[in-house]
Amino acid sequence: xxxxxxxxxxxxxxxxxxxxxxxxxxxxxxxxxxxxxxxxxxxxxxxxxxxxxxxxxxxxxxxxxxxxxxxxxxxxxxxxxxxxxxxxxxxxxxxxxxxxxxxxxxxxxxxxxxxxxxxxxxxxxxxxxxxxxxxxxxxxxxxxxxxxxxxxxxxxxxxxxxxxxxxxxxxxxxxxxxxxxxxxxxxxxxxxxxxxxxxxxxxxxxxxxxxxxxxxxxxxxxxxxxxxxxxxxxxxxxxxxxxxxxxxxxxxxxxxxxxxxxxxxxxxxxxxxxxxxxxxxxxxxxxxxxxxxxxxxxxxxxxxxxxxxxxxxxxxxxxxxxxxxxxxxxxxxxxxxxxxxxxxxxxxxxxxxxxxxxxxxxxxxxxxxxxxxxxxxxxxxxxxxxxxxxxxxxxxxxxxxxxxxxx
Numbered sequence: 001x002x003x004x005x006x007x008x009x010x011x012x013x014x015x016x017x018x019x020x021x022x023x024x025x026x027x028x029x030x031x032x033x034x035x036x037x038x039x040x041x042x043x044x045x046x047x048x049x050x051x052x053x054x055x056x057x058x059x060x061x062x063x064x065x066x067x068x069x070x071x072x073x074x075x076x077x078x079x080x081x082x083x084x085x086x087x088x089x090x091x092x093x094x095x096x097x098x099x100x101x102x103x104x105x106x107x108x109x110x111x112x113x114x115x116x117x118x119x120x121x122x123x124x125x126x127x128x129x130x131x132x133x134x135x136x137x138x139x140x141x142x143x144x145x146x147x148x149x150x151x152x153x154x155x156x157x158x159x160x161x162x163x164x165x166x167x168x169x170x171x172x173x174x175x176x177x178x179x180x181x182x183x184x185x186x187x188x189x190x191x192x193x194x195x196x197x198x199x200x201x202x203x204x205x206x207x208x209x210x211x212x213x214x215x216x217x218x219x220x221x222x223x224x225x226x227x228x229x230x231x232x233x234x235x236x237x238x239x240x241x242x243x244x245x246x247x248x249x250x251x252x253x254x255x256x257x258x259x260x261x262x263x264x265x266x267x268x269x270x271x272x273x274x275x276x277x278x279x280x281x282x283x284x285x286x287x288x289x290x291x292x293x294x295x296x297x298x299x300x301x302x303x304x305x306x307x308x309x310x311x312x313x314x315x316x317x318x319x320x321x322x323x324x325x326x327x328x329x330x331x332x333x334x335x336x337x338x339x340x341x342x343x344x345x346x347x348x349x350x351x352x353x354x355x356x357x358x359x360x361x362x363x364x365x366x367x368x369x370x371x372x373x374x375x376x377x378x379x380x381x382x383x384x385x386x387x388x389x390x391x392x393x394x395x396x397x398x399x400x401x402x403x404x405x406x407x
Contacts, residue, residue: 006275008072008267008311012039014277015304023309031312037068047385051377053370060377062368064385070315075263082323083259086146087252089334092347093169094183095251098145099243100125100196101161106204106235109222110160113213115317118160120207122147124199125162126326131195132187134173139181141170144329144337148258149322152266154284155300156310165254170328171340178344186244193242201232262323265314273299280307 012019016039027035040046046064053060065074102110102121110117125147133143145166153159168181207213208228215222222228247254260268267282274281279301286296302310316322328337341347368377 007269019308031315034070034315037066041066048383050381055375070265079263091167093167093180096186097247098164101241120203128196143170144327151314193240197240
């Protein structure tokens with residue numbers, strides 16, 4: 001067991017058997033796959049490539065990555081490529097960071113109905129922004145944005161919310177001309193919250209009447225129409241939390257922050273302080289208080305079983321897209337949007353990129369280098385994955401060539 005610089009995979013490997021014996025029956029298929037993949041990530045079970053340094057002739061073994069999107073140590077190159085693509089699509093406009101959060105009574109329903117309710121969360125967040133922005137009495141423009149779903153808080157508890165990166169700019173609903181709005185104000189938070197609440201509850205009610213929702217154990221009483229309507233009525237009479245502010249350091253900084261979570265889950269290995277075999281300690285940011293100017297941090301200690309339970313509760317359903325683009329920034333429209341903007345404003349893509357913060361777009365070298373002398377290494381042998389062990393993770397290995405990780 002590794003106590004210095006422990007990672008999520010270390011915890012899964014050393015305490016996973018006890019966890020599965022206690023909680024395995026409660027996990028869904030996607031969580032089982034993520035658990036198996038993370039446990040075997042970067043081990044001999046998934047195979048390896050054997051290299052020899054061309055200069056000092058030192059031998060090195062690079063184990064294959066599991067490539068599971070919920071693994072805390074994989075997908076680094078994928079996140080890097082995603083960030084680079086988003087930076088190419090940044091518009092010449094002021095940007096805002098908006099967060100839509102579900103209140104606890106509705107989040108409880110979302111926990112049991114992830115695919116349906118989280119989809120409603122993302123769609124209604126986008127619908128709220130496009131509706132408010134298109135109002136002729138407000139901005140009066142067709143806009144677009146990027147949404148990123150998070151389901152956790154700093155303590156790894158269930159906390160579904162959507163981060164939205166939205167430019168305060170778009171095409172006028174009457175004239176079609178590109179225009180930009182204020183750098184300091186997008187829309188009243190209370191207006192956003194009320195519309196979001198109404199739209200979300202309308203869609204949730206429709207899903208209920210179409211029998212798309214399930215109500216296991218703790219919320220089994222919500223099967224009754226009267227009980228479900230009482231839950232909705234209670235939610236209608238509470239204030240929903242919506243955050244809307246311009247990013248402190250601009251859109252590039254915000255996209256960099258979100259890219260850390262676009263291809264993994266909940267917690268980075270760097271936040272894990274200690275793992276002694278049975279208990280896990282990790283850092284978390286404490287809630288902001290009035291007058292606070294700098295973040296406050298603390299350390300939380302959980303049993304390994306509780307840590308893994310919290311980690312795996314954030315595994316999303318298969319094929320669920322946690323990153324979505326809508327409006328004029330939807331994948332099918334973004335190139336046409338840029339062409340229209342550049343034609344109307346006289347900007348070119350190169351002109352705009354020069355106005356944004358520079359970012360290192362160099363990806364990891366495909367040819368591994370010797371850690372001793374930094375010389376290129378030569379591939380000398382391959383170790384195949386152990387088919388008896390990989391079982392449930394073989395689908396991930398077949399999608400693309402494995403990443404290379406030093407032993």
